[in-house]
Structure formats: structure tokens, C-alpha cells
Amino acid sequence: KQEVTQIPAALSVPEGENLVLNCSFTDSAIYNLQWFRQDPGKGLTSLLLIQSSQREQTSGRLNASLDKSSGRSTLYIAASQPGDSATYLCAVSTSGSRLTFGEGTQLTVNP
Amino acid sequence: EAGVAQSPRYKIIEKRQSVAFWCNPISGHATLYWYQQILGQGPKLLIQFQNNGVVDDSQLPKDRFSAERLKGVDSTLKIQPAKLEDSAVYLCASSSLAQRGAIGEQFFGPGTRLTVL
Numbered sequence: 001k002q003e004v005t006q007i008p009a010a011l012s013v014p015e016g017e018n019l020v021l022n023c024s025f026t027d028s029a030i031y032n033l034q035w036f037r038q039d040p041g042k043g044l045t046s047l048l049l050i051q052s053s054q055r056e057q058t059s060g061r062l063n064a065s066l067d068k069s070s071g072r073s074t075l076y077i078a079a080s081q082p083g084d085s086a087t088y089l090c091a092v093s094t095s096g097s098r099l100t101f102g103e104g105t106q107l108t109v110n111p
Numbered sequence: 112e113a114g115v116a117q118s119p120r121y122k123i124i125e126k127r128q129s130v131a132f133w134c135n136p137i138s139g140h141a142t143l144y145w146y147q148q149i150l151g152q153g154p155k156l157l158i159q160f161q162n163n164g165v166v167d168d169s170q171l172p173k174d175r176f177s178a179e180r181l182k183g184v185d186s187t188l189k190i191q192p193a194k195l196e197d198s199a200v201y202l203c204a205s206s207s208l209a210q211r212g213a214i215g216e217q218f219f220g221p222g223t224r225l226t227v228l
Contacts, residue, residue: 004153034216043115043202044154044219089153098167099144099217101153 002027002094006102013080014110021075021105023090028068034099035064035075036089044089048075080109113137115220117203123226129191132223136184136205142166142215143180145188146202148222154202160186190225198227 003026013019023033032051036044048057048064050073056065063076077084087106091099116135124130136143141162146154157176159167162183171178175194180186190197200222206215 036219041224043117043221044204046216046218049216091153098156098159099154101155103151103153 002030002092002100004090004092004100004102006088006090006105008105009103010106010108012108012110015080015082017080017109018076018078019080019107021077021088021090021107023073023075023102025071025073025092025100027092027094028071029094030068031093033064033066033073033093034091035062035073036091038087038089038104047088077107080107082109082111084109115203115205115218117201117220117223119223120221121224121226123228124193126195126227127192129189130193130225131187131189132201132203132225134186134188134203134220136186136203137218140205140207140215140218141183142206143186144204144206144217145178145186146204148200148202150199157188193225193227195227198225200224 005024007022034049035047037047038044050057050066061078066073085108087104089101089104091101093099118133143160145157147157148154157171158178160180163180178188202219202222204217204219206217
């Protein structure tokens with residue numbers, strides 16, 4: 001059974017700081033990994049999708065890496081802004097297209 | 112491109128009552144998912160449809176939950192009767208058919224927040 005863990009559970013940083021969110025998964029036989037953002041009371045917004053054959057994906061100030069063999073992914077956020085405050089969720093796709101989610105990292109960026 | 116639509120956005124019911132949620136996926140997306148997200152946790156898949164057929168309902172509590180996707184477009188999720196522990200956000204997502212070597216990216220709706228009293 002696939003299990004996804006995200007560390008830390010919560011993170012508070014000053015504006016402008018670079019930061020890294022961590023995600024680990026127990027079954028390395030994944031099809032892809034997605035990072036999502038969730039604002040309070042809202043649905044999930046897809047940030048980055050990394051296919052199993054890829055090592056990383058970049059979008060603006062975000063960079064996600066994938067190391068399948070070690071069961072790890074990181075989400076790097078450069079020059080953080082207060083608008084980045086949200087919960088960040090990592091999810092992996094194994095059999096079919098079922099996504100297994102971690103419990104998220106709650107990020108607060110202080111002005 | 113319109114996103115995934117869900118209604119209602121909020122629902123409050125008494126335990127043992129029934130409730131239904133509606134989802135309209137992104138046009139052309141063959142795959143539709145219902146997730147349950149309990150406060151402080153990540154979403155958990157309840158059921159996955161491919162067109163109007165069920166692909167995965169292994170985590171759906173079938174004694175009280177049911178879902179259908181008639182005509183392979185809109186979907187409804189029903190809870191009958193509701194329990195206190197069903198209080199959660201119910202998220203609908205959709206994706207296009209997977210291309211060879213890649214699984215379709217999932218796009219989520221805003222969710223329905225259910226409170227069972």
C-alpha cells in the first residue's frame with residue numbers, strides 16, 4: 001500500500017526566503033507525482049506534474065525534483081512571497097491513475 | 112477553458128439524513144474522480160470513473176455511499192444515511208485519457224464542504 005509523507009507539517013518563513021518542502025513515498029513504482037496548492041476553503045490547484053521518466057519540472061519560481069529510487073520529491077520555492085501562503089500537497093499516481101496524497105505542508109510567508 | 116464545477120459549495124445536515132453532490136468535469140475529460148478530504152488530511156479517493164464505468168471504488172463505503180456518472184459526463188455522489196464522521200470536503204476531479212507513457216494530470220473543482228450535526 002502506497003504511503004506518502006510530507007515534512008514539515010507546517011513552516012513559517014520571512015518574505016524573500018528560499019524554501020524546500022519534502023515529500024517521500026514508500027512504493028517507487030509510480031507513474032507520476034504532482035504537487036498541488038490548496039488555499040483555505042478552496043479546491044486544489046495543480047502546480048507541477050513530474051512523469052516517472054523525468055527528474056524535475058520548473059514553473060516560474062517553483063522547481064520540483066523527483067528521485068524515484070529513493071522515493072523522494074522536493075518542491076523548491078524561490079524568493080517566497082506572502083501570496084505563497086497556502087497548504088502544499090504532494091500526490092503520487094500508482095496503479096491506474098489513482099492519486100495517493102500526503103497530509104500537506106502548511107506554509108506561511110510573513111511580510 | 113471552464114474548470115471542474117461542483118455544487119452545492121456548502122451543506123449542513125443532521126445525521127441519518129441524505130445528501131447529494133453534483134460534479135461537471137472539464138469538457139472532454141473521460142476520467143472523473145470523487146475524493147473525501149477530512150480536515151487536516153490529504154484527499155482520499157472514493158471512486159474513479161472512466162466514461163460511465165467504474166474503474167476503482169475500493170475505498171467507497173458502499174453501505175452508505177453511492178455514485179453514478181450517467182452518459183459519461185456529469186456525476187452525482189450520494190450519502191444515505193449520513194454519519195458524523197462524514198463531515199469533510201468532497202472534491203471532484205477530472206483528467207483526460209492517459210497518453211502512452213503518461214498519466215493524465217488531474218484538475219480539481221472547488222469542493223463541497225459537508226457538515227453533519
